[in-house]
């Protein structure tokens with residue numbers, strides 16, 4: 079059979095987008111403002127700039143400008159691994175025996191192995207521009223820390239990563255990638271910060287948590303005498319903005335072949351890859367130019383959009399970051415250990431939260447075992463070994479394609495393949511041994527955590 083559309087659509091380097099697209103500009107109902115955690119008033123650029131780089135604080139608060147120029151040095155960096163391929167999943171279609179057409183945008187083509195590098199490099203660039211010595215951050219499973227260490231080494235910035243202690247000890251390979259790129263990696267909680275020492279005194283021997291690592295990273299930045307700022311790999315609107323390059327490239331590639339997706343699917347942890355992928359398409363829908371179905375896929379063990387509430391909450395367990403109005407399970411929600419570490423966040427970026435609240439996007443949740451089944455099906459026919467996070471999107475895409483098989487409809491399904499799973503072989507091992515389990519929180523557990531939401535008038 080002759081195929082009119084190639085297996086991979088590659089854009090040329092000179093077709094790299096020159097501007098990011100800020101979907102907030104086209105939203106009629108804007109995301110609610112971030113609040114200062116002390117005053118509970120909308121946070122100002124000056125206040126945000128104490129923690130974040132000045133330009134990033136500006137981008138965070140900009141909900142009016144639709145296009146923002148990508149600085150030339152960033153375009154040069156993007157050229158190392160972008161444009162990313164858009165793949166027509168012919169082999170998966172054949173395996174599923176579905177009339178649906180399936181496409182995926184592959185973001186795993188860089189050493190860090192995920193889309194997070196798209197924003198890491200932007201944040202490192204603005205830190206360098208501001209004349210800072212370096213940046214601080216936290217990492218759980220390690221994808222963000224890895225991306226940031228690559229970005230910082232490129233711009234010769236110091237990178238201090240607070241890594242959740244259990245991951246630090248259990249994921250030596252990611253830790254060593256970070257150190258190879260020159261980052262310092264501190265297991266959290268540590269005795270290098272006030273908050274770390276407090277937590278260690280109260281809970282000796284603790285394995286740490288993401289919230290605790292965030293608190294340490296923020297403290298390290300704000301007590302650095304202005305030489306460091308804190309950077310974050312998801313949830314914030316600035317991160318979504320940077321990730322819009324995923325959607326812009328995808329749209330340009332599809333437009334070349336006159337293909338219009340019916341359904342656009344992405345996994346959702348803090349919401350940055352999904353927000354970036356859907357942004358230009360959502361923009362068309364918001365302007366009344368086209369119709370799409372958007373589906374956010376989350377783990378059943380951390381069901382933020384499907385079982386959380388839309389309310390102001392802390393972005394971190396330490397309650398020091400600004401308050402955001404978002405779908406949340408409560409900042410004290412402790413998801414059961416699972417293998418898609420990048421999806422274990424209690425909240426969801428305010429942009430996607432507002433779009434969901436307005437009925438412009440759907441959400442679904444899937445169990446861990448069904449996700450690994452989909453991952454293996456995909457790997458065996460498409461070749462790429464997907465990250466467990468990305469495999470949530472694969473699960474939903476396969477389910478939609480199988481529905482098309484039932485109805486005979488030839489829908490076009492697009493999903494985001496955010497990264498590769500080479501550092502997740504322990505999880506694949508458990509899948510291969512049949513020892514993976516599913517944990518779904520009870521209503522009582524979620525209610526207990528929601529009962530601690532901050533009260534905001």
Ligand SMILES: *Cc1c(COP(=O)(O)O)cnc(C)c1O
Nearest residue numbers: 312347348349350351420467497
């Ligand atoms: C971090 C991560 C995610 C989830 O983060 P979002 O901000 O929701 O995109 C998804 N996939 C991979 C591979 C990741 O590393």
